[in-house]
Amino acid sequence: MKALLLKDFYTLIKQIKIYIVMIIVFACIPGNSIAAIAMVYAAMLPITALAYDERSKWDSLALMMPYSDRSIVLSKYILGYIAVAAAFLISIVAQIAITLIKNTAFEPEGIVSLILIACIATVVQAVNLPSMFKFGVEKGRLAFFVLVGIITGVGMVIGDRLAGFLSTSYINIITAMLVTVIFTLAINLISIALSTRIYKKRV
């Protein structure tokens, strides 16, 4: 596993350098939308790593080496988690630094929002990766957009009803966050199991 992560790190080193500068710049701009972009972008790094693997046909060699199917799949997820966690931490440090510089009160809601954004980023990754393992990066991207389209469509249909329900219910922020985290974990575990199954069923 460490070897595979190291391989991806060396492969992505140029992107990672640009990316770190980008996150630091973005994270220093007040507001969560920029942090959201940084974290979702971080969750896309495994796709870039997979694209490099495909270009060099690394899988042909990896299958001959003592890597289990599970570790090959899991390494891509972990790469994404590390990247999202890094973006998350940099965003928090930047927010704290801004409050210290401006000498304003620190707002814990900011951290809650960042946690939710990190969850969304890993959910995006969880939705994305199985289609990448199944169809490859080029076709997988298309499958991902189709899937996002379906989810958005379904979301629009049930969204209003859900909003109506939430406006009449009392759900505190901690409960909402817990539900989101549990949902994120579940989606990720299902996604990992699905990707491993897809990878094992290679021709």
Place this chain on the structure above:
Amino acid sequence: MNAIEIKNLSKSYPGFDLRDINLVLPAGSIMGLVGENGAGKSTTLKLIMNAISRDSGSVQVLGVNNRSNEFNVVKEDIGVVLDEAYFPEVLTPKNVGKVMKNTYRNWDEACYYNFLDRFKLPETKAFKDFSRGMKMKLAIAVAMSHSPKLLILDEATSGLDPIVRDEILDIFNDFTRDETHSVLISSHIVSDLEKICDYIAFIHNGRLLFCEEKDKLLEEYAIIKMSKADFEKIPEEAVRGKKVSKYGVEALVLKSAVSGVFSTEYTTLEDIILFLAKGDKK
């Protein structure tokens, strides 16, 4: 112990069918896998490493079923070189060394850097800027640097100049001085196989035509060149392949069936392969 034991191995793709492959590679020996493009050599090697799923049959590598969980541990003892090196193109040999150090428990860094030095591979140059020969040398350096007991080589010497090829064949030959070490090598360059192999397995159209000791094969077959009229006298069951031209007939025959009666010429492995692959060619 046998390094590889394959029984009734079959795999079908649309338009291609590898059927009933049976072969045994005894420990301490080198086996050459020969066959034309698309004959099924690479598919066989991938099936041995369980990199693709098989339809039927069984494969034991270094005494372990290649579908068992234990096989991942056995892979530590197998060095593989494929027809291309397939390392990510931005990696340098130094990067590759660090990745492999975390891949193989028996990774021997000193041995790896010795090979880099011996092959004159720059440690910090990106893999994408390497020539094909350099890429293959890097793959060979990796395969040799984790104390493997078995080498599986798929066209590992293609694209290399004759001098380097010879040097690498010597490395493979030295490798099997240890009687627990074995090599399975596929190649189009039959002369390379003739130079180093103890056994030859010939795959043609997805079927294993033979898997024999090289010396026995060279002993078994002979070439005859004669007029069409004289050729009529050769027993049909002795002929394994022939080329008929307006000048006469050249044929691969079983030496035992014609010796003493007709004069024969020494055959090479390449002749045997060509005649058996082409059969009767007018």
